[in-house]
Amino acid sequence: MAGNTFGKLFRITTYGESHGKAIGVILDGCPAGLDIAVDSIQKELDRRRPGQSRITTQRKESDTVQILSGIYEGKSTGTPISLLIPNEDQRSKDYDHIRAAYRPSHADFTYDSKYGIRDHRGGGRSSARETAARVAAGAIAKMLLETAGIRIQAYVSRVADIQVVKSHEQLDLSQTESNLVRCPDPETAQKMIELIDRVRKEGDTVGGVVTCVVEGCPAGLGEPVFDKLHADLAKAMLSINAAHGFEYGSGFDGTYMRGSEHNDLFENENGKIRTKTNRSGGIQGGISNGETIYFNVGFKPIATIMRPQASVDSEGQRAEVKGKGRHDPCVLPRAVPIVEAMAALVLADHWLQNRNARV
Amino acid sequence: MAGNTFGKLFRITTYGESHGKAIGVILDGCPAGLDIAVDSIQKELDRRRPGQSRITTQRKESDTVQILSGIYEGKSTGTPISLLIPNEDQRSKDYDHIRAAYRPSHADFTYDSKYGIRDHRGGGRSSARETAARVAAGAIAKMLLETAGIRIQAYVSRVADIQVVKSHEQLDLSQTESNLVRCPDPETAQKMIELIDRVRKEGDTVGGVVTCVVEGCPAGLGEPVFDKLHADLAKAMLSINAAHGFEYGSGFDGTYMRGSEHNDLFENENGKIRTKTNRSGGIQGGISNGETIYFNVGFKPIATIMRPQASVDSEGQRAEVKGKGRHDPCVLPRAVPIVEAMAALVLADHWLQNRNARV
Amino acid sequence: MAGNTFGKLFRITTYGESHGKAIGVILDGCPAGLDIAVDSIQKELDRRRPGQSRITTQRKESDTVQILSGIYEGKSTGTPISLLIPNEDQRSKDYDHIRAAYRPSHADFTYDSKYGIRDHRGGGRSSARETAARVAAGAIAKMLLETAGIRIQAYVSRVADIQVVKSHEQLDLSQTESNLVRCPDPETAQKMIELIDRVRKEGDTVGGVVTCVVEGCPAGLGEPVFDKLHADLAKAMLSINAAHGFEYGSGFDGTYMRGSEHNDLFENENGKIRTKTNRSGGIQGGISNGETIYFNVGFKPIATIMRPQASVDSEGQRAEVKGKGRHDPCVLPRAVPIVEAMAALVLADHWLQNRNARV
């Protein structure tokens, strides 16, 4: 019960169904005195909104955010910040066919199993539309982190088997927004877009990986033994729709190595203790060490395809399901701002928590 | 702050340093009336304790559990259950050399950065010894889950590049405990043991993967949108020492597939709605669907190696560090009961939470 | 930080300032399948809204509730319920005079001290207007409790020194709503109204006591040792604006008695174990015992008076403050539905928690 809140000190609670009146978020715990511009929030929402390019869903939602509370004369006041995004393009009829039928690999069956009732329109609460609320709150988290010099950048590093070969250090991450797929390597981006175009025409979908890089994070963030920084990042990332895997630092690749190869040796770099390599991904023992934090999030291909699939209805009777309406062939480009938002929420929370590490 | 508590309703708080007087755990929220046998708890601890075989650390700790509260005449009473494990084999001298020096890829530097003080002996709080407390509490979680017919079994599926080829459905998991490395495939187990022996002699360490399988879990567990069942499993697993990655169901492999290949079609199997395939890993939209839950946890090679490594001390001066004492060449065999314990804690918590899904 | 959430399983988060765009509440954790009628929520809000009678503030707010999420086809779906109440009658100019000056016994000074910034209009977040959000959520809590046969009724038992002499057992609580002051004893009610009228004309304010009675509560609610039922009720009541005291059962009067007088003896009443007297107020050891729960909440006189008062501004300069606009001479009549709402929220939460007391 009550699983719609995330964070301990910098804490969000989201609400809203895909085809209800609105979705929204309450952010409680934002320190007072932070400059907050509504257009910075809107800018992040625009990166996530549907209809932004030909390789995303063509559904039209402006996703215009309204601030209902918590900000006065451009600054946070320390009281809860309420952000509301009205739902606009509600073609609920597109979903009449799944009122009873269970879409394969969707949450229709499990919501029914759990609650005995569900708002089937557009996936209801299980729709990825809910993540817009996270992005709005995450925009404020980013503003807080900026005051501490912490910068978060995510990008698409793989679509199916088309992969960026370069590591994040070798890439110019400022190029991420320069193409539709949000991959900072232009050539690879082009191939990814071509693949997504092809898959879309086939009525199919495709998965891949988003990589996230956090620079400027000071040492000390993370609360052992359970609220390790990477453990909270893992939960945050896996809570995003379609995410099936998380790895940080050397990740699964590192599990093939010997300790003598994997260890990051310390050195003194002009009076600052640093590591020569960074297979730890900027986190040791669950606490940031001042190096760059980086991690990967794997996304399965979206379940809604434009082809008929055999299924059953709530009575167990056979029912064919086929995607109607307007859907994404690939979740990855729009997942980039969501990954950043969730990372920002985790880091803002831990940044506040860490203020109390010492007397 | 206060990161030593895990779970919402079935909630544990652990304490203790590697070379302090004791480690322990308080379990709050265990329903009353559960039969609890101290030897069942001890049995799980024995699977985790050091010195159990030649491929684990030779440190000798009996890890004998004491029950201080919460159990009366063999049953839980609904009050907090306090379990204490005294520390016995405290060769603190083995750690004098790292009082100031920072061991590579350990938590020495980050604990110092965060807290400005640390109990350096044996890694203090950052030692994997803390996980014994989790295993003790997890044993009780397993007892609760058994009453609901839920069974958790983990095994070592890969050590470095030596991998079990068979899927979990093809294995006889009752064989897991029949060999030192806890791999249910006897031939692969033999190769893994040989590799670990070799690595140990080289003074090096090696990583790999633990796979965990949950059978008998009813549909309905998981609390969207943030406390999705797999999101909580991810956090639980990443909170274990040396864990660097988590994937469930089809995991990262599934990100290479098309939606039309990946989707799990529903069918009616003798009146029960089931999926033909199980790439979803028993969880859809963050809620269990009644199929088998399975996931992988990647562990990096342990940082403590028996070779000299260049490092620095807290003043930034050069210092050479070399593992002394008795350490594991491979974390995986002893990680198996820890993964099971953390999975049990997550599932017990969600099983209780799910009782309130409906009026 | 993050103090705007109340409850563990049946959990609300409120937001909104007195003169912002809206106030509202997210209710997370309401079990699915509960019948929820918007007009039942509105009815409770109407009991609290300003302008309802001549002895309350004449400010006009319709306090019309909108349901944004969580309810589908008249039933709760298990997802967060978002209720929004737009602010209408925002005469912000009435508050220009206190932009800098600190009103005596208000929260102006402390909000400034804590946050360094405040929305001064109408008291901002510290305004009692926030309690409308609690009443809206409390209405749903009442609906849940009704399914369990639990009934909550509060009334005004004292205004200044005009007191209802009868105990709650001797009163006909169905008379509470029959008069402006919400006192079920008609003669005393008349005297209370006369006093409030007189005080209002004097530009002054007056305090008193609300008594709350909970009938039909089964034995077992309450979670020792900290979340005792009466401890959570105490916190809930003291969180209401102007509340300065709480007592349950025999309360402060009981502290004058001997144990031999005070103890409630058990007896067998037709096969049911009951107490002959009820000085325990229906709660023993922090757990409900099946008898009627009752408690008192003391409210100080409202701080805003229509007379000039000496004060200082944020620079410490002398400033005279005098109430402008439209204010309540007595908080008590409108406090009755707020006390009921907070009691309902506590009981609904504990009712859910108690489902997990036993295996």
Place this chain on the structure above:
Amino acid sequence: MAGNTFGKLFRITTYGESHGKAIGVILDGCPAGLDIAVDSIQKELDRRRPGQSRITTQRKESDTVQILSGIYEGKSTGTPISLLIPNEDQRSKDYDHIRAAYRPSHADFTYDSKYGIRDHRGGGRSSARETAARVAAGAIAKMLLETAGIRIQAYVSRVADIQVVKSHEQLDLSQTESNLVRCPDPETAQKMIELIDRVRKEGDTVGGVVTCVVEGCPAGLGEPVFDKLHADLAKAMLSINAAHGFEYGSGFDGTYMRGSEHNDLFENENGKIRTKTNRSGGIQGGISNGETIYFNVGFKPIATIMRPQASVDSEGQRAEVKGKGRHDPCVLPRAVPIVEAMAALVLADHWLQNRNARV
């Protein structure tokens, strides 16, 4: 479920039954670097322990605290502090007669109703012995508060109808520990002691009031709207065994006043904004204002009396109950350190929370 944890950032979890092996507490969230002396903890426990004078229970428990973790070389390390107090004087036979019978106004019946099982010996978990764990943790909270200049002193202000007439400002609180009953007014103390002696001889018990005074608290502590400072104090106090009422500042007396009499006017005292009077009890809008915080806690007479009382057993059969063993005739003298401990825990938690009020 899981009601044995108190606090958000400075957070304790207690465990243990009256006649089990031990009671104890885990304190998580104590900032690193705090000087902690075990004898300061012991000193507070000695103020609470049984057998300390002729007007308390003659049960002999040394209540010797052991530190198991979290403190290294005399300082907190930021990791959980585990404090254990072994149970010594366990005359469990004294309780055989209540294994089935329900003692009037005790928690025997409600624990059985809730959990279906209970450790009846000495009241089990419902015994006031549990508060020793709180006192131990509260001693550390006091140490943290001392670094901020916050001082907490409680005293017995009334036993039955024998009351200290002077206000807390008029008393010399350093006299509190100079007599058995912990009343700083020597003459009144003498009368209280005589009354308790008389009541003890009669085999009866008596209640009263503890007053608590907090000096040196800076403005800004308290987290509206639910976690108001006085709301959290109310919960903390009502969670103590036998507490039946709480009031702060002017309390219930203030509810008889007019607003014009009750308001605390601000003034500039040598550049500091202060209030001329302090009916607000140092808290306005739920946030401390820098003035002295004071509140009263009412305790009912202890339920265990040395006289036969009519009761029933778990089958509803008539059973006579009479106190055996050694019990307190008056809870108040030993409640003083408990009230202080709970106040310290609330203030330490809020002091940490308030660090994040501003960017």
